[in-house]
Amino acid sequence: MAGKNKWGSNIAFVLAMIGSAVGLGNIWRYPYVLYSNGGGAFYIPYIVAILVLAIPLLILEYGVGYNYQSSFTKAIVKLKPKLEFYGWILPVVVFIMTVYYSTIIGWDGIYLFLSFFKGWGSDPNTFLNVNLLQSTNSLGGIFNFIPYVALSMIVGWFIIWFVSHKNLDEGLGKVCRIFVPALFVIMAIIVIFSLTLPGAYIGLGELFEPDWSLLWHFDIWMAAFGQIFFSLSLGMGAGFTYASYTNDDIDIITSGLYVIIANCAFENFAALGVFSILGYMSLQSGTPVSQIVSQGTTLIFVAYPEVFNILGGIAFVLGPMFFFSVYVAGITSMLSSFEVFSISIQNKFALSRRRATTILCLVGCIASMVYATSAGGYILVITDMFVNNIVIIFSVFVECILFAWIFGAERLVGFLNARSKSLKLGRWWLLLVKYVIPVLLIVIWVGGIYEIIALGTVEHAIVLAILSAILLCLAAAFTIMSAKSDDWFKTGERIK
Template sequence: MADKNEWGSNLSFILAMIGSAVGLGNIWRYPYVLYSNGGGAFYIPYIVAILLMGIPFLILEYGVGYNFKSSFAKAIKKIHHKWEYLGWFLPVAVFMIMIYYSAILGWDGIYIILSFFKGWGADPNTYFTATLLQSSDSYLGILHFIPLIAVFMLVGWVIIWFISHRDLEAGLGKVSKLLVPLLFIIMVVIVGFSLTLPGASIGLAELFHPDWSLLTHFEIWMAAFGQIVFSLSLGMSIAFTYASYTKDDADLVTNTLAIALANSAFENFAALGVFSILGYMSMQSGTAVSELVTQGTGLVFIVYPTVFNVLGQWAYVLGPLFFLTVYLAGLTSILSTIEPLSFSIQNKFTLSRKKTMTILCIVGALISMVYATSFGGSVLGFVDTFINQIALLFGVIVECIVFAWIFEAEKLIDFMNSRTKTIKLGKWWLIIVKYILPIVISIVWVGGMIDVINNGSMDQLNSTIVTAALLLIATLIFTVLPAKNKDWDKAEERI
């Protein structure tokens, strides 16, 4: 029986895209970005970034993806036969994200169990860094294997394989219909409870206190556009791939608005819960909220357990719910990161979806074991910085130019307008995707590069070189391997 890479319904497509967008970054990155960039004042550049970049770029990706109804690599080769390398660059980079995401998923799986009895002890910081991760600053730490983390990571890989190796609708489509609504429901419960905590108003006052003076700073605008790139998975070839699976009657413009709205609502709602809890913690400990705020793993695995330690009996309900939410958010995102590379491999080498997903999950699981070592936490930070701030943004810039200029975005307007019930595309959209977006994303990319250069250590530089080499070599291998699909050089256009 042939693989069926098509959504069973428009709802499956929307929920899968929301699941891809709603991830760990919404829970542990956005509240910090909002707080540290002017609080309430940040909403001005944030909304501008959504309207100017998030929605227009997603429409472009969806339109081109729907047009080719093929993998990202095949479409790029069709647009320009000499650019197949770019067609593999982004899917491979996104797969590298998946590999280190599996480590965070593994850590969180451990914390789901720990949360039932506060197994992190009286000092969550020491437990996370010293007991669980057994962190080492030396490269030799890579030789020290941590079986507990490895086991929970492998459990995550088995779950990913179990869902992704099935036909699209039977696996990812069905799971998205279950997990995404469940994710929102659990977050409503957590935030609802958090808002009732004593001191919640302290945290919310800190969060939304606007610092209007920051609007004149370049950094706050760069932070807003950077957040939208990461939050909506722009240019990661995921939106393109998901759109290529859509049915013929999909209203892609309206879908874009629904996905952008749902993602924005979730991350702002999550911020209410995060800062309500930080306000409670501030009142209990006498520590200023500003000293408690952090982003990344510190917020999830250190600050939250510290709160649960002083929360009393409610912690045994709220703790498991919170870590389950993080796990579901990570899972819905990680499932999307395997799709672009998988579909490209299926297209070029005529492998079945089941075989492709099985191979990728095995390879990914084996490589991910580097994160189950004492130096794994450091490596994860280095790889995350390189992939997100350097590799992906560069790919996004090139993708924007290829789609808007080489493919000619004008071709999409009449088609997209003929089936949308909301926004009609016109010259305003072309100006954004052809001129404004490449410039804005380039500025964000340069800013990210400067940040890495100024703040990066020698270890980070070395890790960046190794990661870049692996990315470029893997991309080259997929590009030069001979295609087994006789139609690899052909791609039907629908528009």
């Protein structure tokens, strides 16, 4: 039998990583990014981003995670004990992300229920913002609690607990083996049907019409690197953690390539469906696609319900399938981010998997209730920017320096090449992970800081200050607390 923190097979690891990468960002974020950044021309910086950032960094994360067979934090302690504080920064910030991610899953759970009878009514936009979320664009709405949103979020947390508290392969491994392939099948059905809709060609024409002039703009390159970073969850610790659970015979390089190919294929396939539907909406309403296209919650919870209202009877099948696929994508991504903090807690404080996940799910569920208020959506946007634009990118920069320079990326080359059935590493890889990627990360980080500064409101500053205080205080607390495990400073290494 597989150990409590071991995959039953290497395919379970690959499916878990695909489940971690394939999420809401592929469905609602990527189509908009592709459309608004040059259409077909966007594929040039997109492919460059895959080759220069995604492949080298993913292999580095997997390789070091495989070597240490431990949580990210424990590996940092082994590598550089004085940097334990940094070692807690990443797990804590990823847990903050997990908390707000549960909000989107909660909203989608409500829409999954409503989709069986089109319960959003004839005006999906008003239903979402006024009836359901009672949204406010200020912190004042934090005192207006919305019980049905909270209940749906609690259901999501129960699912996370139910899966995570079991032994790794019996819980998370089994879920990924079943639901990740199911997600691809469901999305394939939705996309194929969307391509048959009248007017689909209008949306696809808008999507792929290349604007080559944008290739000379800095923004399109930033968008491409940011999308790859976001959609593959690079540097969020999931790849490191999942790789630490792998069997000794794992082919790290090929597994990483499978994950990247599956993720990129999924988001591009999803884009076909999204813009086919937008083309259909354009034909039916006489409104140009450029005035319909949107991203985020507007696309999922407004544009799609509007389409389902037009489609008629088939929408009672297609609607539930769509919102179920979004739910599965959200759950698998949330499970991976939850695992990063959970295993760190287990490692340092000698907690059983069941006890650690139970405690963290209770804490996370209680913390997430701030998003079950009228100010929830407002706070979520700021938190998302704080996590992705500030902390994660800078943390990955530090991680890249630690892994490529202090650990020594050279140690991985011979070992990984000996097991690889595909790509072979060489000087090109060392050049990228040691020099090129750190520089790129700083450029992306500066761009993210600029975007936040551009918002410039007092309330944004208050929320960012609170989030920073929570992050730093928790990281400091976990650093100061004494380890309860005798093995905390005894991390083994597979690669000698």
